[in-house]
Amino acid sequence: MTASEGVVIVGVGSESMGDDAAGPAVVRRLRARGKLAPSVRLEITRDPTQLVALFDGCAHAVVVDAVLDPERVGSARRVAPDALSAKPWCSSSHGIDVVAALGLMQRLAERPPPQVDIVAVSIADAKVAPRELSAEVDRGVDAAVTIVEALVAAAGTNAHAALELSD
Amino acid sequence: MPKTIKVDFLTRVEGEGALLIRFKGKRVDKVELNIYEPPRFFEALLLGKPCFEAPDVTARICGICPVAYQMSACHALEATWGVVLPDHLRQLRRLLYAGEWLESHLLHMFLLHAPDFLGYPDAMQMAQDHPEPVRAALRMKKAGNAIVNVLGGREIHPINVRVGGFYRLPTREALQALLPELKWTRETMLESLAWMRGFTFPDLVREQEHVALRHSHDYPFSEGRIVSTAGLDIDVATYEAHFEERHLPHSTALHAVLKQRGAYVCGPLPRLNLNADRLRPAAQQALAVSGLELPCFNPFRSILARGVEVVQAADEAIAIIEAYEPGVPNVPIVPQAGRGHGCTEAPRGILYHRYDISADGSIAGAKIVPPTSQNQGSIEDDLRALAPQLVDLPHADATRLAEQAVRNYDPCISCSTHFLKLNIEHAS
Numbered sequence: 171m172t173a174s175e176g177v178v179i180v181g182v183g184s185e186s187m188g189d190d191a192a193g194p195a196v197v198r199r200l201r202a203r204g205k206l207a208p209s210v211r212l213e214i215t216r217d218p219t220q221l222v223a224l225f226d227g228c229a230h231a232v233v234v235d236a237v238l239d240p241e242r243v244g245s246a247r248r249v250a251p252d253a254l255s256a257k258p259w260c261s262s263s264h265g266i267d268v269v270a271a272l273g274l275m276q277r278l279a280e281r282p283p284p285q286v287d288i289v290a291v292s293i294a295d296a297k298v299a300p301r302e303l304s305a306e307v308d309r310g311v312d313a314a315v316t317i318v319e320a321l322v323a324a325a326g327t328n329a330h331a332a333l334e335l336s337d
Numbered sequence: 338m339p340k341t342i343k344v345d346f347l348t349r350v351e352g353e354g355a356l357l358i359r360f361k362g363k364r365v366d367k368v369e370l371n372i373y374e375p376p377r378f379f380e381a382l383l384l385g386k387p388c389f390e391a392p393d394v395t396a397r398i399c400g401i402c403p404v405a406y407q408m409s410a411c412h413a414l415e416a417t418w419g420v421v422l423p424d425h426l427r428q429l430r431r432l433l434y435a436g437e438w439l440e441s442h443l444l445h446m447f448l449l450h451a452p453d454f455l456g457y458p459d460a461m462q463m464a465q466d467h468p469e470p471v472r473a474a475l476r477m478k479k480a481g482n483a484i485v486n487v488l489g490g491r492e493i494h495p496i497n498v499r500v501g502g503f504y505r506l507p508t509r510e511a512l513q514a515l516l517p518e519l520k521w522t523r524e525t526m527l528e529s530l531a532w533m534r535g536f537t538f539p540d541l542v543r544e545q546e547h548v549a550l551r552h553s554h555d556y557p558f559s560e561g562r563i564v565s566t567a568g569l570d571i572d573v574a575t576y577e578a579h580f581e582e583r584h585l586p587h588s589t590a591l592h593a594v595l596k597q598r599g600a601y602v603c604g605p606l607p608r609l610n611l612n613a614d615r616l617r618p619a620a621q622q623a624l625a626v627s628g629l630e631l632p633c634f635n636p637f638r639s640i641l642a643r644g645v646e647v648v649q650a651a652d653e654a655i656a657i658i659e660a661y662e663p664g665v666p667n668v669p670i671v672p673q674a675g676r677g678h679g680c681t682e683a684p685r686g687i688l689y690h691r692y693d694i695s696a697d698g699s700i701a702g703a704k705i706v707p708p709t710s711q712n713q714g715s716i717e718d719d720l721r722a723l724a725p726q727l728v729d730l731p732h733a734d735a736t737r738l739a740e741q742a743v744r745n746y747d748p749c750i751s752c753s754t755h756f757l758k759l760n761i762e763h764a765s
Contacts (some may be wrong), residue, residue, distance in 0.1 A: 186397050207695075215428075217482060219444070219448070219475050220475075220479065220480060220482070222472075222475055223475065223476075223479065251674060266460070270459070270461055273461040273465055274460065274461055274475075276466060277461065277464040277471075278464055278468055278475070
């Protein structure tokens with residue numbers, strides 16, 4: 171298996187909730203750039219419970235989601251699951267949030283992915299309107315695209331471990 | 338010393354709210370379900386907009402039950418002009434609603450409510466010891482997601498619904514592909530009900546008035562008269578003559594009450610109490626498996642009613658898909674001035690919409706009454722009735738039981754502001 175095989179990238183968010191659409195926007199931009207190997211699976215969902223099935227059996231899971239972090243709007247970073255659960259960050263209008271969904275995945279998946287990365291795009295708020303991303307979050311989406319491509323390229327290598335992990 | 342049960346942020350409910358219970362001795366002095374999520378002012382947001390935008394605008398009130406908002410809006414607007422849809426479109430709307438019931442009921446039953454009965458703080462902890470039911474729930478929920486995705490254009494906040502029908506219809510093949518998982522869901526839910534009937538249900542029976550839609554021959558999704566266990570039987574258009582909303586200082590949501598009668602209950606248990614004779618045979622079997630004896634007025638048993646409705650929704654979805662033949666996607670409508678009313682059965686209970694339309698087709702007035710606003714009074718009454726059981730419990734246990742009582746209603750605070758924290762106080 172090459173580094174890109176068995177990679178599943180999922181953008182989570184609602185495209186009806188303004189900047190909550192950052193996760194899906196990252197996936198759309200990754201598709202448009204075409205820099206990832208064709209074997210990398212790119213998915214969008216508004217329902218975090220679907221992460222359990224989407225990531226089951228893959229080698230490297232990457233979830234991209236918007237986080238409420240008004241002081242860092244316009245930025246994106248790789249975060250540890252513990253860091254997410256420590257703060258009331260996840261904007262969930264979907265029943266359960268991404269942290270809970272990843273927790274379920276570790277317990278329920280027949281073959282949980284050995285490597286899970288979370289890329290967070292900072293937003294100030296998730297509002298019903300407007301439909302478009304704000305200009306600041308749009309910049310954060312570009313930053314997230316760069317981080318995801320670097321994570322996939324470095325997967326399974328020492329370089330991956332060296333990539334910055336933010337709290 | 339005052340004793341207070343105080344939950345500052347209710348978990349496993351949709352939205353933000355809090356709960357306060359204050360005791361004087363063993364008597365309850367005060368119960369307040371505080372909804373502090375800011376009001377969304379959707380009714381004002383609609384004013385001046387083209388009326389055909391109402392289904393999509395109101396769908397954004399809720400990420401869990403957008404189909405319900407779309408259906409109530411569509412039915413209200415179509416009623417304004419006396420539009421009746423051909424049967425194939427009516428069936429597809431029922432199919433879409435079945436998908437939403439599956440998504441919403443399965444999430445609530447297994448991931449939000451079942452942990453209460455088994456003594457776990459959340460679904461993650463429950464999944465450690467009971468992985469199979471949670472795994473099955475996610476698979477069943479996915480069957481509901483798939484319906485909404487195929488017919489609604491996406492899993493949440495569907496975009497294919499319009500006044501007069503749909504923008505485009507799915508192929509037979511696209512719907513047929515959903516059948517294997519729906520059949521698996523129907524069978525698996527029967528097994529799950531056999532498991533859930535063994536839960537320990539707190540003893541709380543309150544014969545409050547139950548309200549639901551009732552249709553001439555179908556289990557209610559989006560049509561019928563509004564009926565109750567106390568004899569109410571009215572046309573949807575007269576809703577506001579019988580129900581009113583009151584503003585309470587402790588909540589940003591309005592409380593709906595029956596005029597001169599007070600709080601009432603809507604949702605799965607009232608629907609079942611008032612429509613058991615409309616269940617499909619597979620759901621009748623599920624009712625027998627659940628052990629529910631109707632009428633049932635123990636709100637803690639609502640989880641079983643949801644399970645029966647999962648079987649009903651899956652079975653009806655299967656029947657609709659098997660009989661499906663595509664036709665026209667919609668009927669043309671030219672808006673005119675008028676007033677229309679719509680009431681449909683959201684997963685949590687009846688959802689009422691009323692619109693006033695101007696001659697140019699814009700919205701001149703709108704009223705939306707979501708189910709959680711209608712159930713708030715009953716939730717507080719349940720907590721008062723539960724107080725003798727709460728007062729002598731250790732604080733942590735009392736808090737858990739009170740939160741469970743709130744979750745019986747699967748409250749959607751986002752809708753009701755259109756909600757949770759728990760405070761229990763003991764006053765000397």
